[in-house]
Amino acid sequence: MSTTAGCREIRHSLGVYVLGAIDPADRALVEEHLASCPECREELAGLAGLPALLAVGRVPPGRTC
Amino acid sequence: MKRNEPDPLPGRDKGVVQSGASGGWPNGRVSDESLVRALYAEHAAPLLRYAMRLTDGDRQRAEDIVQETLFRAWLHPEAIADRPARPWLFAVARNLAVDAHRARKARPQEVGEGALQLVPVPDEAERVLESWAVADALSALRPEHRRVLLETYYLGRSVAEAAAVLGIPAGTVKSRTFYALRALKLALEERGLAP
Numbered sequence: 001m002s003t004t005a006g007c008r009e010i011r012h013s014l015g016v017y018v019l020g021a022i023d024p025a026d027r028a029l030v031e032e033h034l035a036s037c038p039e040c041r042e043e044l045a046g047l048a049g050l051p052a053l054l055a056v057g058r059v060p061p062g063r064t065c
Numbered sequence: 066m067k068r069n070e071p072d073p074l075p076g077r078d079k080g081v082v083q084s085g086a087s088g089g090w091p092n093g094r095v096s097d098e099s100l101v102r103a104l105y106a107e108h109a110a111p112l113l114r115y116a117m118r119l120t121d122g123d124r125q126r127a128e129d130i131v132q133e134t135l136f137r138a139w140l141h142p143e144a145i146a147d148r149p150a151r152p153w154l155f156a157v158a159r160n161l162a163v164d165a166h167r168a169r170k171a172r173p174q175e176v177g178e179g180a181l182q183l184v185p186v187p188d189e190a191e192r193v194l195e196s197w198a199v200a201d202a203l204s205a206l207r208p209e210h211r212r213v214l215l216e217t218y219y220l221g222r223s224v225a226e227a228a229a230v231l232g233i234p235a236g237t238v239k240s241r242t243f244y245a246l247r248a249l250k251l252a253l254e255e256r257g258l259a260p
Contacts (some may be wrong), residue, residue, distance in 0.1 A: 028173050
């Protein structure tokens with residue numbers, strides 16, 4: 001298995017992975033790769049906080065007027 | 066398949082407001098601030114009246130529905146770019162009300178408003194500022210990045226569903242989502258929000 005090619009593909013999947021849009025088969029591949037790749041884990045850590053912030057943007061709190 | 070919104074324009078991935086369009090948006094690509102203002106000015110009052118009926122007169126819930134509906138319209142300008150906006154807005158509001166009603170029925174009883182008023186909310190102002198910073202950061206993204214985040218996150222679509230709606234390969238949905246999140250992270254950092 002070529003690590004660099006694997007990393008590239010896995011990284012492209014990390015976005016849909018953190019947003020929960022990933023397909024189950026891809027999810028298994030990503031998680032297997034993450035278990036053995038610290039660089040990709042670091043990339044994931046950089047994205048992991050974003051869904052919570054997107055959720056803040058979802059319903060602007062407060063009133064209409 | 067989530068059903069929060071009617072399908073906007075299946076297969077189209079323009080993601081930009083068409084200049085000179087004869088639809089719900091004034092003046093083609095206007096600034097986001099005036100877009101938000103125009104949306105509120107034109108649609109907030111009738112939407113609120115409609116939402117009040119949907120929520121049996123619960124004003125707070127009705128206002129939440131209006132906020133969410135207009136927020137989606139702002140995130141998703143192409144949905145109403147070439148046609149009258151109101152039918153789409155009302156459909157979104159109606160679906161949000163139905164979903165909220167279902168979610169409430171599935172939950173244990175909510176805490177009464179009286180009890181909630183006893184809970185201090187010192188960070189309310191901060192939350193408002195934060196939500197606008199996030200909205201502002203989203204508005205700074207390229208339209209196709211904003212669109213893919215709308216599909217995969219806000220509408221909860223899977224990669225395959227988003228690919229079908231946008232008319233692009235699944236691999237493009239993945240890579241576009243990844244670069245959209247990277248761009249969003251930068252935009253948030255510029256606004257003092259470090260994820």
